[in-house]
Amino acid sequence: MSKLPPLPEIAPGRYRHFKGGEYEVLGVVRSSETLEPLVLYRPLYGDRAMWVRPYAMFVEDVLVEGVPRPRFAPIAGG
Numbered sequence: 534m535s536k537l538p539p540l541p542e543i544a545p546g547r548y549r550h551f552k553g554g555e556y557e558v559l560g561v562v563r564s565s566e567t568l569e570p571l572v573l574y575r576p577l578y579g580d581r582a583m584w585v586r587p588y589a590m591f592v593e594d595v596l597v598e599g600v601p602r603p604r605f606a607p608i609a610g611g
Contacts, residue, residue: 537563540570541588547577547608551595554578556605561588 540561548556555577562573562585570588575581594601 543572548605549608551597551602551604
């Protein structure tokens, strides 16, 4: 296998989604099919099942009532 490009970094810990839910970020992983970087995370509610989301989408801003806000924002001390 050829050398893989480095994965982007994200601080593990607690994050708040712009809609209000809290999540634990575990790290960045790579898709076996596309090599796209994905953020591995799980909600801090419900069944706490693990999810992945494309890194670029996880760190992007979204418009909330016309104001850009992070899709996921780190929670201080989290």
